[in-house]
Amino acid sequence: MGEPINCREAAERLQDFLKQELTPELEAEMQAHLERCRPCFDEARFEANFVLMLEVRARRVECPAALRARIARLLQSEMERG
Amino acid sequence: MAEPSTAGRQFNAEALPHLDALYRTALRLTGDPSQAEDLVQDTMLKAYRAWRQYQPGTNAKGWLLTILRNTFINDYRRRKLEPIATDLELVEPHALYRAIEDVDPEGAFFAKIVDEKVLEAIDALPPDFREVLVLSDMEGMSYGEIAEALEIPVGTVKSRLFRARRLLQSSLYAYAVETGIIPPRENHDG
Numbered sequence: 619m620g621e622p623i624n625c626r627e628a629a630e631r632l633q634d635f636l637k638q639e640l641t642p643e644l645e646a647e648m649q650a651h652l653e654r655c656r657p658c659f660d661e662a663r664f665e666a667n668f669v670l671m672l673e674v675r676a677r678r679v680e681c682p683a684a685l686r687a688r689i690a691r692l693l694q695s696e697m698e699r700g
Numbered sequence: 701m702a703e704p705s706t707a708g709r710q711f712n713a714e715a716l717p718h719l720d721a722l723y724r725t726a727l728r729l730t731g732d733p734s735q736a737e738d739l740v741q742d743t744m745l746k747a748y749r750a751w752r753q754y755q756p757g758t759n760a761k762g763w764l765l766t767i768l769r770n771t772f773i774n775d776y777r778r779r780k781l782e783p784i785a786t787d788l789e790l791v792e793p794h795a796l797y798r799a800i801e802d803v804d805p806e807g808a809f810f811a812k813i814v815d816e817k818v819l820e821a822i823d824a825l826p827p828d829f830r831e832v833l834v835l836s837d838m839e840g841m842s843y844g845e846i847a848e849a850l851e852i853p854v855g856t857v858k859s860r861l862f863r864a865r866r867l868l869q870s871s872l873y874a875y876a877v878e879t880g881i882i883p884p885r886e887n888h889d890g
């Protein structure tokens with residue numbers, strides 16, 4: 619692992635960290651910082667809760683059954699036409 | 701009813717499981733249930749006709765969302781004549797966390813806002829920001845997948861996502877204060 623990162627670097631990496639898009643090395647540095655820095659840990663938790671909340675809201679919206687059936691029929695006739 | 705061909709069965713198996721994701725995204729992009737339905741239907745027909753060009757093993761959800769988004773841009777966006785925000789037009793909103801860490805450090809108030817209001821706040825975001833937020837945070841697409849779908853650089857995806865989240869947090873916070881979900885900040889002038 620590289621040099622310990624500071625709070626400013628941690629803040630810059632937070633978004634990528636929450637998207638799980640950091641390289642393993644950068645992610646390990648971020649983890650190490652969050653383990654020993656309470657303010658950054660708290661901020662990361664706040665942002666993570668926010669994103670999780672959005673994901674949960676999204677999952678509750680479903681494709682209406684009538685649309686699903688209409689699409690199945692359309693595809694069926696499209697497939698029969700070849 | 702005739703049996704679907706192998707290609708047809710494959711298409712059904714790969715594409716139909718993503719109808720919820722397509723419908724949700726269509727709803728957020730169009731802001732209108734009946735347009736969303738038309739958009740999903742058009743997308744599925746286009747996808748079926750383009751099925752031969754699709755490389756099996758690539759991400760079917762990303763591929764379908766790309767078709768949906770292109771169909772939206774070409775056939776739907778202009779109906780609504782939405783203003784297209786550029787990245788520079790918006791003032792940088794402040795990080796909400798810093799403002800409320802003493803009152804609500806875990807952001808518990810977000811969970812107290814009903815779905816409908818959260819979705820309304822998302823729909824009110826400028827379109828360029830909204831689509832990145834929807835694809836990333838509601839549909840779980842990666843930076844790379846979004847960049848490909850929207851034909852924009854990864855750096856633009858990141859900055860739009862950053863701003864979209866901040867704008868959304870500010871507007872949800874304003875709503876929460878207005879409705880008494882969260883107490884207003886005490887204002888010590890100076």
Ligand SMILES: [Zn+2]
Nearest residue numbers: 625628655658
């Ligand atoms: Zn720190």
